[in-house]
Each structure stands twice: as structure tokens, then as C-alpha cells.
Amino acid sequence: MTTSERSPVIDLHSHSTCSDGSFAPARLFEEAHSRGVTTLALTDHDTVAGLDEAEAAAKRLGIEFVPGVEFTVTCADSEVHLLGLGIDRRNPALVALCGEIQVRRRRRFFDMVDKLRAAGVPLKTDDVQDGVSLARPYLARMLVEQGHASGHQDAFQKYLRKGGVAFVAHRVTPISRAIEAIHSAGGAAIVAHPALYRNGDEVVNAAVELGADGIECYHSDHNHDVQNHYLARARKQKLLVSGGADFHGPDHARSHMFGKRSCPLDEYERVMDALAARAQK
Secondary structure (H helix, E strand, O other): OOHHHOOOOEEOOEOOOOOOOOOOHHHHHHHHHHOOOOEEEEOOEOOOOOHHHHHHHHHHHOOEEEEEEEEEEEEOOEEEEEEEEOOOOOOHHHHHHHHHHHHHHHHHHHHHHHHHHHOOOOOOOOOOOOOOOOOHHHHHHHHHHOOOOOOHHHHHHHHHOOOOOOOOOOOOEEHHHHHHHHHHOOOEEEEOOHHHOOOHHHHHHHHHHOOOOEEEEEEOOOOHHHHHHHHHHHHHHOOEEEEEOOEOOOOOOOHHHOOOOOOOHHHHHHHHHHHHHHHHO
């Protein structure tokens, strides 16, 4: 059965090794193909570095590709994730924002390395890769690979959790700046997994007031009731609806949802129509 003959499986939220995923972009799309995903957005954190490789893999495998990004932002006194879907990855405002965030991430990363060393953990950083998002998951992988932790969860529990010996808070981008960059790049700004915030409804309201276009209602961590709650809010406020598994890799808790958590075709078509309308303005 070809991709075109399958029931559509539309996933608008995934991650590669360019941020905190386990698979390189091409390998991510191979995994998506094996799980029956017919449309996939790569939405790495604060970077567009993997989109060219992802698009080439999608074309080879017959998967419809949606270029994306996921910004960590502040909104309604919470740290929030904001998806940008259908973006122009070469847009100057978007590229500039990603670059600023990556500089801040790199500075924070090596501050955490210094704290680890001060705590007696002789972490080696000679092979730190270029082109990846230097965040805590990457540092956790290094701790595991160098024998300082038994696994990702152990690394966070021992060292990297909030309040841990190596934790360093990071300066987060205001949501208004991220929305502006996404819109400048022709994309749709979507509040990711609102139920994961302590004040999800307040976050959605504040984000929409500042120009956000929609809500990620379908998500691996949203149960049926939560999903319906945010679908109702989206209908009431005339917002776009998105969805995806938020896949990070085979060892992640959400792995089993990849290929199962899908954005309905009619909602996806509304997102695409909105993107097309924005491109004509």
C-alpha cells in the first residue's frame, strides 16, 4: 500500500537530534514512515537546523513535510512552548531569533558543565557537536555516555533537575517576540500542549490576545477530556487546531504514541488554508 492509499496520519510535532530528539532528521522520517505517518512536521526547539535534511528525507519517502520550530517562551507567568508551523526557515527575523536563543543556550550549557565539574563530575566536552541545541537533554546524554549516570532520568535526578547541583535557569523569550518571528516567516503560531501548564486556560487566552493562531489540542499527554476541553475553546475562539505525538525517540515516554496521535485531516486542512491565506497578504 502506498502512502497515498493509507488513512492519513498527520503529526505536527516531532523532534530530532538538532534539539532534544534521539534520531537525526532523516532517521526520524524513516521511523515515521515505518509507523505509517503520512504528514510530519519537524519542530525542533529554537532551531531550524534540521529542516533541509528532513525535507529531503520526506521527499524520498513520500511523506508530506511541514517545516516547523518550537520556541520556549514566557506567557501568563509560565514557561510555555509555542509551535511555529509552515515557516520559511530562511526568514531573517526567524533566523535571528533562533540564533540569539542558541547563543544563550550555549552559554547556559557550559555554565552547567562548570557546575558539574565543581561538584566533582569530570565531564569531557571535546566532542560537543555543532548544529545541535545545547540543552539539558543533550547534557544528560553526555552524562550517560561518559558513565556519570545510568540513564536520562538518573542524570536529571542527580544533577540537572530544577534545584539540582548543575541546574542553571535560562532566560526565556517573551511570547510576543516568538509570535512576531513566526508570523514574519509566514507560519502559524500554535500553543503547544496547554494542559501541561499549571494555568493552561490563562496561557491560551494571553497567547491569543498577543496574536497566537491556535491550540495543540491533540497531544500524547492530553486525555480525551482534556482534548475535548481545548477543542471547545478553539471552536469558541475560532482558533486553529493542531496535534501530534511530540516524539523525541524510542526511549521517551511518548514513543508509543508516534503514528497513533494524529491531527484530524479537516483540522490540518484548516491550518494549511490559513497558511496559504497568510502567504497571499
